[in-house]
Amino acid sequence: MRTLISNGTVVGADGSQAADVLIDGETIAAIGTDLAAAGMTADETIDASGKWVIPGAIDVHTHMELPFGGTFAKDTFETGTRAAAFGGTTTIVDFAVQSRGKSLRDGLDTWHAKAEGNAVADYGFHMIMSDVNDDTLREMDGLVDEGVPDFKLFTAYPGVFYSDDGAIFRAMQQTAKNGGLIMMHAENGMAIDVVAAQTVEAGTTDPIGHGLARKAVFEGEATNRVIRLAEAAGVPVYIVHLSASDALAEVRHARDRGSKAFAETCPQYLFLSLDDLGHGFEGAKFVCSPPLRPKETWDDLWQGLVKDDLQVVSTDHCPFDFHGQKDLGRGDFRKVPNGLPGVEDRVDLMHDGGVVGGRITKERWVDILSTAPAKLFGMYPQKGAVAVGSDADIVVYDPNRKRTISAKSHHMDVDYSCYEGRQVQGGSDVVLSRGTVIVRDGQFTGRKGAGKFVKRRAADYARMS
Numbered sequence: 041m042r043t044l045i046s047n048g049t050v051v052g053a054d055g056s057q058a059a060d061v062l063i064d065g066e067t068i069a070a071i072g073t074d075l076a077a078a079g080m081t082a083d084e085t086i087d088a089s090g091k092w093v094i095p096g097a098i099d100v101h102t103h104m105e106l107p108f109g110g111t112f113a114k115d116t117f118e119t120g121t122r123a124a125a126f127g128g129t130t131t132i133v134d135f136a137v138q139s140r141g142k143s144l145r146d147g148l149d150t151w152h153a154k155a156e157g158n159a160v161a162d163y164g165f166h167m168i169m170s171d172v173n174d175d176t177l178r179e180m181d182g183l184v185d186e187g188v189p190d191f192k193l194f195t196a197y198p199g200v201f202y203s204d205d206g207a208i209f210r211a212m213q214q215t216a217k218n219g220g221l222i223m224m225h226a227e228n229g230m231a232i233d234v235v236a237a238q239t240v241e242a243g244t245t246d247p248i249g250h251g252l253a254r255k256a257v258f259e260g261e262a263t264n265r266v267i268r269l270a271e272a273a274g275v276p277v278y279i280v281h282l283s284a285s286d287a288l289a290e291v292r293h294a295r296d297r298g299s300k301a302f303a304e305t306c307p308q309y310l311f312l313s314l315d316d317l318g319h320g321f322e323g324a325k326f327v328c329s330p331p332l333r334p335k336e337t338w339d340d341l342w343q344g345l346v347k348d349d350l351q352v353v354s355t356d357h358c359p360f361d362f363h364g365q366k367d368l369g370r371g372d373f374r375k376v377p378n379g380l381p382g383v384e385d386r387v388d389l390m391h392d393g394g395v396v397g398g399r400i401t402k403e404r405w406v407d408i409l410s411t412a413p414a415k416l417f418g419m420y421p422q423k424g425a426v427a428v429g430s431d432a433d434i435v436v437y438d439p440n441r442k443r444t445i446s447a448k449s450h451h452m453d454v455d456y457s458c459y460e461g462r463q464v465q466g467g468s469d470v471v472l473s474r475g476t477v478i479v480r481d482g483q484f485t486g487r488k489g490a491g492k493f494v495k496r497r498a499a500d501y502a503r504m505s
């Protein structure tokens with residue numbers, strides 16, 4: 041099967057050009073002007089006049105079917121990757137979880153079983169480490185070899201995912217040897233739990249208490265601490281879902297002094313704010329950790345993206361229904377399952393707020409959503425580029441189409457949208473996963489189980505730049 045995408049503008053992280061793209065089977069075979077006139081034939085031609093041709097977006101932070109707070113994140117690998125595809129995202133990297141007392145292998149096998157035969161587009165895994173001991177440290181090396189080269193640890197959630205500084209440091213030392221990357225959820229969970237208990241005792245039980253207790257300074261402190269530990273271990277570190285100006289300042293200082301510190305933020309920290317956590321229990325729809333911050337933070341985070349102190353925007357997609365799941369926390373905000381739906385909306389929100397909003401170029405938009413995550417997470421140039429030889433994960437993007445985000449029309453398996461009623465400019469017209477059209481004009485044309493596991497390399501890019 042050969043497909044020709046004609047007359048579009050190919051937008052890449054390094055520049056844009058008017059060009060046709062020829063796909064042969066699952067990969068990109070040729071890029072150039074007037075490929076048809078040059079005698080190249082195809083079984084199907086997609087007219088991309090007036091459209092952008094971009095590499096499929098990559099979301100390196102999702103939680104499909106994550107067990108959390110006595111329930112499960114609702115999207116499965118099938119519904120989650122399908123919703124992602126509608127929004128122009130053709131690869132996700134999800135977090136497999138090591139349960140306390142069990143092996144990393146056990147956790148990874150569980151996540152493979154959830155995804156295999158279900159995902160409609162490609163997926164990889166990072167590994168969440170709940171125990172750091174001689175056995176799990178040894179297992180890390182094996183996971184790097186089998187294409188799962190990143191390990192996430194937490195300074196938050198005491199009693200659940202929390203690791204102390206010694207455990208974090210030992211894991212970092214191991215990645216200094218095996219080439220892996222440590223990803224950190226950096227909030228001071230010990231201090232947060234003290235303030236959260238005091239907040240409830242003082243009578244604030246609604247979700248706003250979640251935002252007030254998880255102070256920005258606690259994120260800044262933990263961010264500095266884990267970066268310093270990584271410096272001592274001589275390894276790069278990647279801060280997940282950075283939300284606060286305090287934390288961004290720590291990343292910026294670290295990068296200025298030459299530290300290999302990397303960080304992502306998420307759309308919710310660029311478009312939503314602490315105000316959304318108000319309105320009584322309605323605020324539960326917006327409970328995630330770190331929490332939404334004051335609006336004043338938005339400009340700082342955009343600056344971070346412009347100046348490359350933040351390299352990636354991912355979603356931390358972790359959806360819980362408002363009715364039946366979020367309401368576990370009625371009367372005590374500490375019991376609201378933490379997480380927001382978002383895998384479907386990232387590309388359009390970032391286009392609307394970033395490119396249409398005049399904050400970033402369309403090339404930087406592609407970089408943040410696809411190319412930089414592919415490089416940092418060992419998938420480039422198989423993913424993250426429209427280039428000869430790359431997987432034909434391609435989105436034909438209409439930068440002018442307008443749509444209104446709503447739970448009534450989204451494809452995520454969750455009963456509300458954080459962006460209900462918001463109009464965005466830009467939308468994915470045709471989405472291809474390894475050469476197969478999986479979404480066309482709002483219709484799903486893909487197949488459950490077509491997604492494949494992406495075996496990733498250890499992140500040499502993180503070590504060099």
Ligand SMILES: [Zn+2]
Binds near residue numbers: 101103356
């Ligand atoms: Zn997460």
